[in-house]
Amino acid sequence: MKKKLILIDGNSIAYRAFFALPLLSNDKGVHTNAIYGFTMMLMKILEDEKPSHMLVAFDAGKTTFRHSTFKEYKGGRQKTPPELSEQFPLVRQLLDTYGIARYELENYEADDIIGTLAQQASKEDYEVKVISGDRDLLQLVDEQVTVSMTKKGITEVEEFTPAAILEKYELTPEQIVDMKGLMGDKSDNIPGVPGIGEKTAIKLLKQFKTVEGVYENIDEVSGAKLLQNLSENKEQALMSKELATINTDSPIELTVNDTLRPDAEMDKVAEFFKSLGFTSLLTKLGVSLENEPTEELEEINFEVLEIISEDHLSNDSSLIVEMVGENYHTEVIQGFGLSNEKGHFFIPTTVGLESNVFKTWLEDERAKKNVYDAKGAYVALKWKDIHLKGVDFDPLLASYINDPAQSNKEFSDLINGKINFSIQTAESIYGKGAKQAQPAKELLADYVVRKTIAISKLKESLEESLRKNSQYELLTELELPLTFILGDMEFEGVTVQEETLKKMGTELASKLKELEEKIYELAGEKFNINSPKQLGVILFEKLQLPSGKKTKTGYSTSADVLEKLESEHEIIRMILHFRQVGKLNSTYVEGLLKVINAADSKVHTRFNQVLAQTGRLSSIDPNLQNIPIRLEEGRKIRKAFVASKKDWVIFAADYSQIELRVLAHIAQDENLMEAFKNDFDVHTKTAMDVFHVNEDEVTSNMRRQAKAVNFGIVYGISDYGLSQGLGITRKEASIFIEKYFASYPKVKDYMSDIIQKAKLDGFVSTILNRRRYIPEITSSNFNVRGFAERTAMNTPIQGSAADIIKKAMILLDERLKSEKLQAKLILQVHDELILEAPKEELAILEKLVPEVMEHAVELVVPLKVDYNSGESWFEAK
Template sequence: MADKRLLLIDGNSIAFKAFYALYQSVDRFTNQDGLHTSAIYGFNTMLDNMLSVVKPTAALAAFDAGKTTFRTKMFKDYKSGRKQTPMELREQFPYIKQLLAARGIESYELANYEADDIIGTLAKQAEAAGYEVTIVTGDRDLTQLCSDKTTVSISKTGVSQTDHYTADYVKQTMGITPAQIVDVKGLQGDTSDNYPGVNKVGPKTADKLIKQYGTIENLYDHIDEITAKKLKEHLVEDHEQALLSKRLATIDRDAPIQIKVADLSYQGDQIETLTAFYQKMGFRKFLSQMGSAAAEQAPTIKFTTLTESNLDSLAKLGQAITFYLAMDGDNYHEAPFVGFVIGEPDNWFASRDVNLLKHPKLKALLDDEDHQINVFDAKRAYVGLHRLGIQLNHVDFDMLLVSYLLNTNDNSNDLSKVASKHGYYNVQSDEAVYGKGAKRAIPEDDEVLFNHLTAKAFAIAKLKEPMFKDLTEHDQTKLYQQIELPVAFVLARMEIAGITVNQDQLTEMGSKLSERIAEVEQAIYTAAGVEFNIGSPKQLGQVLFEKLNLPVIKKTKTGYSTSVDVLEKLAPQAPIVDNILKYRQLSKISSTYVDGLLKVIYPSDNKVHTRYLQTLTQTGRLSSVDPNLQNIPIRTDEGRQIRRAFVPSHPGWQIFASDYSQIELRVLASISGDTNMQDEFLHNDDIHASTARRIFGLESNDEVTPELRRQAKAVNFGIVYGISDFGLAKNTGITRKSAQQFIDKYFAEYPKVHQYMQDSVKQAHEKGYVETLTNRRRYLPDINSRNFHLRSFAERTAMNSPIQGSAADIIKIAMINMEKAIAGMEAKMLLQIHDELVFEAPESEIPVLQKLVPKIMDSAVKLHVPLKVASHYGATWYDAK
């Protein structure tokens, strides 16, 4: 490889290629500020590829300075007729130049000249100075620059694959020399650059003529040798045009550039600047790649293997202690222990023996109020330690929770990814260390394992200060300290408590469901006149639309659509469709909620211990997994029956449930300041009936029919989600015109609700995020998107997130207060299901809960309207509704 290697980049060409390759193939390539990033991302992919291949000692990216050049003066229609550059691409060019600077590459443009001319001139200079030159472009016109010292790399699909053109390769593939390319272009013209060439002369004819005569000039010197009459006439007639086109196609290799090859020393990546740039763009992949490289180069963090004999060394630790408990698996209620690390940045102790944590000296350390404990995931650590009989208290920094609050869009629970997101790259992922799939295994070498675990602990300690600083700047310290961190421990204790499931009851339900499914299945076969696989969309489509000749409503790439919305439209026309819908419903209840629950009951206590994902949703709502108890159906009686299997853990106890009534509408009434809506809640009116009265112009709520109330309810809840006339029409079965009239009337009756929604969208456009009552943020990357659908969805999200997020905040506060309130009782809080809290308690404590729970839940926050809680209890969860 030559000692001097110059990389020249055709900036405009690569940017266009990258933009169109990625913008159309990926639904969303924007950062959190709404900036489109497809061209930037693709451009960087090209840089990664070419820098590794070329290993340049000098580099430059050339850009067009504008539309007017010396060529437009020669031919005014040069490049005219091209579509205007999309705004989504234009906005990216300044950032592409920032990217180049961060990667140590200079950008250059020259008035009156194109990027091609800059590249051609520099390539000529570099060849004379003994450089090996590589040009990367998406434009084949630059192949005219190929020589024994210059290679032109042309991107094929996207920007990651390239063909490398040398002078020999041009000769082999095109049959002409690089210098003759402009002669061919002069004869055939160029539709892209919009210059004419010779009329009726296409690529094949142009190739043939230049191969025979060498140049356009020599062709015209021998014009009398052309025997084809028409061809000769066109050549003679367009002689000047051919010469002009050749001049237009020819790259100027003596452009008056003010930069020399000697000035283009390649600086390499400017790590700090490039890291900040990747973070701003939201390029996780590139950040991760930087992290992997950094991890390979990172110095090993020293640790001491902890044993029973050196436990006294822990006394040297300061007030702030970082603790990481490693378990192999997502479900920390049963995942095998891997080991642990405890210590501080200059003094780490690691061990595989988690039983050491039971030793009084270590146990006390984790429960000593004089120490502040830093962890990655407090809930996971709490449950894991509880399995060992250890109490975790006094957590100060929960890295996962803080990261989630800073940006809910980035909700990974992988420590290495979270660390890299906040600028720390010296920690590898578990997959990189343990492997994946069948090859996954915990390293047997203590050095390897402890290095990995200590690197994780070090990242937690290292990032505490900067992440807390960001939390303060976001005005979210109170949200973290008073809501998210306390509720993590509440959730941990609820998960540990679990809820008892009557397996016999569940098994009996399964048997009855199987009988019912068999009955429905037989009714379907009878109506169809044939037995078939009801679960196969293909077979079902053939039966419905070919055998029974039902009207085809929608088709997919694979055939007839048999989706729920299609079947619901067909149901009035054929009884078989109702049975198919019933079959699907019953089958899902049986497989997901009967069989599924039976699989996850712990034999040790006959309970299920759901896990609450605290950092998953962007609104702050909790999610339930292993099993998902929030998704148990309640709209059908068969679904509700599943709740009969959930029972108290002691004889003579009851299940007690309380849920907020219309909490999101109450939040909306409060934060919008709409007095009409507030008055209805203050007077305890039926909000849906009152809305119907207003929309339909009735005298009193007594005149509201069930159907009018249903439509008003759809408007109320639809408005909360920024519903359109189309969406409301679909939900209510009315016309779009009527739906729009409903919406208009609604906003006329509740004007401040309308104003709130407009203000929310405005704030989102200006700041890029919206906030709840407790300053929980939701960033909206698409809020300023040029794509109408993406922008519209972001605007609807801007309207809803403060409402839904505030409701989530309220129930979390209620849970924290509720746990404190029942601390001296036998009652236990078991579940949080959306806006509902579920308890178990002895019958003697039920009267206390009836007064206490609503009181605590009602007073979670102070709104301008009262919160309202409904409570029920019974022998099962089903009976408590």
Template sequence: MSENKKLLLLDGSSLAFRSFYGLLDLNRFKNQNGLHTNALFAFNRIMEKLFETEKPTHLLVAFDAGKTTFRTEFFEDYKGGRQKMPSELAEQWPYFKVLVDAMGGKSYELANYEADDIIGTYARRAEKEGFEVVIITGDRDLTQLASEKTRVDITVKGVSDLKAYTPESIREEFGIEPLQIIDMKGLSGDASDNYPGVRKVGDKTALKLLKEYGSLENIYEHVDGMKKSKMKENLIADKENAFLSKKLATIDVDTPVEPTLDSLALEERDTEKLVSFYREMNFRTFLQDLDLSEDDLSEEFNEITYTKVDTITPEHFSDEMSLYVEMLENNYHYGTIVGISWGDKEHLYVAEPDVVFQSQAFKEWAEDQTKKKMVYDAKRTIVMLHYAGIEISGIEFDTLLASYTINTNDSGRDLALVAQEHGYFDVSVDEVIYGKGAKKAVPSEQEVLFKHVARKAKAILELNQKLIDELKENNQQDLYFDMELPLALVLANMEITGIKVEPERLEIMKEEFSERLLEMEKNIHIEAGEEFNVNSPKQLSVILFEKMGLKPIKKTKTGFSTAVDVLEKLSSEAPIAQMILDYRQLAKLQSTYVEGLLKCIKPETGKIHTMYVQTLTQTGRLSSTEPNLQNIPIRMEEGRKIRQAFVAQKEGWKIFASDYSQIELRILAHISEDDHMKEAFIEGQDIHSSTAMRVFGISDPEEVTANVRRQAKAVNFGIVYGISDYGLSQNLGITRKKAQEFIDRYFEKYPGIKRYMESIVKEAKETGFVETLFHRRRYLPDINSSNFNLRSFAERTAINSPIQGSAADVIKVAMIRMQEVLKEKNLQANMLLQVHDELIFECPAEEIPILEKLVPEVMEQAVSLTVPLIVESGYGDSWYEA
């Protein structure tokens, strides 16, 4: 029946902007390709919320088709004052429609019209058809569409809070009817849309006039009879502007839209598309919220033949076989192996873990260097078998690593997804077999498990030659066989070695931090004049904005915001704001790092065994997880002090650390062949001071202040990461215009860098990819896209990937060579950690003089560049001291 039909109309353009600025955490919200995703994340959240609260039967998301509309035909400066869309939002723009489509909705844009006009047209049509209509927008102009059947919800804070407008609430708030909002705009104009209105007439005066005269037309019929005033003079002088502004503010409710109302019926979500979208955007939370069934993920497979072995003999092995070891836990340092399979083209075998671990025949085959093994995730396999007492060797091929080398798209830990990328579909994704989340478990039917692990061993065999051929075709066999595969063995060794952590020191720190937090809490209470729960945003809001009378900056559903950005703005006028910020920072260090690290110490070894993820990033950089030791905050002294707990494993041993100095900028100098940048590095100048002098026209190095150097540093690194004027303005707290001036001057002073950027983009457009110095590729499918935003993002990626990727490659070469040299020289030193551009070792005190010479030598000679690679080293009793 018609009364049950509900049309939800979303102003896509307005909500996309609101989503972007409402969740302005550009560093946190990025996917594995470096694409910013903050606006898409917030947009997805509001759509989820609207589906839940509004339960629409029909849905349309309307977008602006472009800057030129029928309004610009009669007023050229319409919306002329608006700044260019930040590139960080522009690159997300094409994906909004992908998301809407996956959610079962329709998106639409119409040349020569705005989203408002599309919404107005469908709202009026739907009302006639008996629909209930709800409009969601960030633009108050749309309140003119409110009627007995149409409600207009305006975003208040970002996109998370909405304020509903109905004819009744508009009468209550403004004392006028919804359509009179158009007349109000005619009088007061609109700065955001850049139309004039009448000089000196704001909303207040406009409302007063409308309450008296009813409409713009009626005001001008009576203007002559008004008593003499400045307002009357302005009304007469700006009559043309007033009617022009009213025309511009009027939403066209009869546009030639094509989709019928029936075609806007909300369809079922396309689970496959949503899974694909959430994976691409790295939206793990939304992915977990999807209730995936076996039917969503399962496929028909060919029959597989395998032999279950209860007693293993040497006859079960040949000279070249695949091996697959299955464990359900992500953290394989603590997990339990559930099944093992191995085989060649003739035979596939499956055995229970206990059978394998008690077999001398299996151990001898696994540890025999001459017996070649093909595996999936060599590092994981080595570590898992090490804990079972088997030191595997002879790993000749790793399917996961080969796939990653060919195309650096991360497919997580699931072998089936990697196989699918290379055209092999005869293996199931793990979620179908084991379930997910709390329900994840070994299947009750043993045959289901055995068949699954056997299929994995077979997939490794089937993919082997195909992947080798692809590596050769890409000229990547050296990258794979000389760098990635040997590195997996180095990383496995580092993970098994682990790093000793003194729990007592962390416990002392925990006590100290607890006392400090209590002290800080006490001081906050004194400043506030009363006791309250410092961890309660609601109570803090009452203290700051009601009791202390500070001016609120943002509003939330529960009151006024006390978020970090708000407190930072308040800190200059109220000491309590800075006190709260300091308190929160220390509390996070306490919970995430001090307490978090204590939980990660392995009781059997007294060490932390972080896991290195070799196949995650598009640039080839390593990641660290469970725990992430690359992310311990070191800007705060308290954060740095956490490193005091990381010590050498034996009495009389030291921690030794070596760090590449400005490796990315040195690689930029080498790749770009820019004379000025090369000269600065060859002459050993401080690159940021050198840049400051060139870009800001300073002749004397003494005149380069810390602040000026900081700005130059932000520009230097910003250029490497393809920063926009908007991004740089945010980093430095300056205007976009000023930021653009910095970027322009930089290119003027470093013309080689500008030439490199232009040539690498040209090359990417011709080949579809860019490469590091070691032929690591990054494919850029959007580099020739007709969509400006997609193309721009791909261009920036083309510029920075060879630099970041080459830096990652250099440190990998250094790690492999370092492990070899430690062995060659018969040193006791262990390589423990890799953190960004730094390598951390432990060694006996007497080996320190050897490492001081050896490590920089190996690291600096890892690759030959036209500028010197410089390594800085230090040592001490803990990582902190080193």
């Protein structure tokens, strides 16, 4: 079998992948669009080509031997976006994982490495294929060497043989450098001859063969202007040809034999894909994501109780309220686990719920209890009219505070590596999906009791760790009190008017129909708007709009592609609106209708207290923190959220620009502090400083840009990221960021200082001492380290804002109860607290709520709260 060598232009393919895909990132916040696209291309090559030899060449640096000929070579190129630079180490790691050779050579380009190896392999009778997006490489084509040029998208290529080059350009491969010599190349800043484009260059070369041939027969060139340009730029043309010529005799220190491709160790590849969150690519590898079998368990002694007496109960016990699924509002309680100095016990559900002795103990504030997922247990029991009290430790919360990065989804994960004790996974007890079933009573009892024993064993080590890190109060004074407030809010629920939602559904359906007709009219025909394939044909073939990228299945019509085309044709705005309205109807109107509790006409969400590493809360089933506010139709969804009683109203209060106020507090920047102390609009202030204008000269667009920078800067936003968000050039974005830092110098100092502190300490902290560990901040991997630095900058700000609103919820709950008000908290959404209250209490709430929220934590700048009330959540905004 003939040996086959594949040579890949690494920089070119990585760039192609980065710009062809949206700016993706995984659950760790690592940008992955370039590495994902590169991986797709690599897998396709391996599958289709089955090469015996392979190498990926990279540029070694910005300076090459060509710069000694022309110092402006490749000058004017925009700086590589940091979001892409961060991914190059991952591309190299991918190749190493696959065992594919890679090479770069100081003072030379990837093209030169490829050209040298291609010539070597061609002489040794290899079949050679070069893959790149750079047309320069077409000069390497011969009977042994084929060049595949990437087209739109990632995996689609156009193959060039000598015949294909002749057909497309009417030139031989050798004449490609002559064409570049005459027409130049803007992307590489090769000047060429002014006024000569591709058509003229090809015409000249068909007549005179080479650049030198043109000048040897200069008198035969027709056209006065063309003749003048050629005559005046002879040296430049010859230099341009030299610059475009690939060095096929580069001093590389490897041979074709060194590119032999070993069989990849697919388990290592799978682990790499898992680390990046590439689950779809794992599926292509045929990798199972099932859990490993659990280890053999040690025996434990416990008793199954049919009657509960005082002899089984204690003032210091560990308790498990066992449920299979996550939704404790509706889940069946499988039984109870109890461990104390008197023994270990399993209590069947009926026995526990019907025992007055057990109920009295559960509701006894003096009987201290260690409860895993105290909120879930509290709410589940509350639905049974049992009011759990006396909880003074929750290992789920404690573990989350101790290290918010660890997984808390599975009890067995919680104890893994922390105590010398074994426990099964929930899946091994109950099964999974359709195979889920009720386990044998003995197996269930053993599993539940093991959990209670594990809680007791965990408590001492977790409390010791929290005290050591000065975080014990974060558990006892913030997270634990909050968990029961959240439990009450979840149990109370929020009233949602079904009829209002249905009416909105009808209106949205009508709006969809209206938009559909307008789209058909603009398109000139009917088609399936929800079909990317049909839509792509309409937009990019029939209407001839500039296409972003094309895949095997057709043109990409993703939101990021369409948003860039919005100014090109009215139909784009209509399609984007059509999609937004469709999502509103399916996700929010129809979605909410599915989860309204028929018994009380309410939705009972669940607040996740142990998910976000910053300490922020989130909500699920339904996600009430995601109801859109930008689209008018989206805001109207809130009209369905009303108070649960007649003559009651919704009262909403939210922190104004809390993260920027926290930034002012932490950075101690005088300009930022001054704006907040004087109650000046900070976005207007930033616009004034950056654009050097007076307040009355600040336009809405100036303020919009200033707002984007104010909120983006602490997330480590780059000039590329800002340019994408504002629709401006990277140069403009870069200047904007520079001016911002000139206006707020201590913000820049903070960002630099916090990164250095994180490198020394290994973590960053919020103002209430919540920690986030960032071991990746010293990583040699540029990509991983870049994300870690952004995390270090942002976490103290976002985390402190989260701590403040949590503290406010606890203080507000205390005040409402101490003043015997009927008003109650029902929702928390980002920086906003939503209450329902009788109308007669509104005057009290308008003073009490802002007072509590604004003084929850004292900062060097004042906290400010905006509030409103109304018949619905919509009116209260």
